[in-house]
Amino acid sequence: MNGLLAKQKGMTLTGWMTVVALVIFFALLGMRIIPIYLENLTVKDVVEALEEEPLITKRSAQEVKSMIMKRLDINGVYDLKSEHVTVKKSPGVMKIDITYTVQKKLVGNMELLISFSEQKELISN
Numbered sequence: 001m002n003g004l005l006a007k008q009k010g011m012t013l014t015g016w017m018t019v020v021a022l023v024i025f026f027a028l029l030g031m032r033i034i035p036i037y038l039e040n041l042t043v044k045d046v047v048e049a050l051e052e053e054p055l056i057t058k059r060s061a062q063e064v065k066s067m068i069m070k071r072l073d074i075n076g077v078y079d080l081k082s083e084h085v086t087v088k089k090s091p092g093v094m095k096i097d098i099t100y101t102v103q104k105k106l107v108g109n110m111e112l113l114i115s116f117s118e119q120k121e122l123i124s125n
Helices: 002-007 013-052 061-074
Strands: 085-090 093-107 110-123
Touching: 013 061, 013 093, 013 110, 061 085, 061 093
Parallel strands: none
Antiparallel strands: 085 093, 093 110
């Protein structure tokens, strides 16, 4: 029995193939997911930047929505459509809600479906 244990060193070909397959799968998953989350960070930044706009609550809801869509377009966010952005205005308060899903092909017939929801309430100064 001791002689048999002394001969076993390293992984078999099947073991290496399994490890390589797992590394490739997670690398592919990372390459698909990371850009989606980076795009969502851009959406968050655009929404947060609205807080610094002077007299933002004095503008109409349509103007603010148009401003958001222009900024997203400039920053290269193409998965977000105008119907995903909701701007509601009441006296002194503006509520912004951006809710959307991103669906990307992963491999074969497997797809990723990731949902995002960002809300911001802007209060007049």
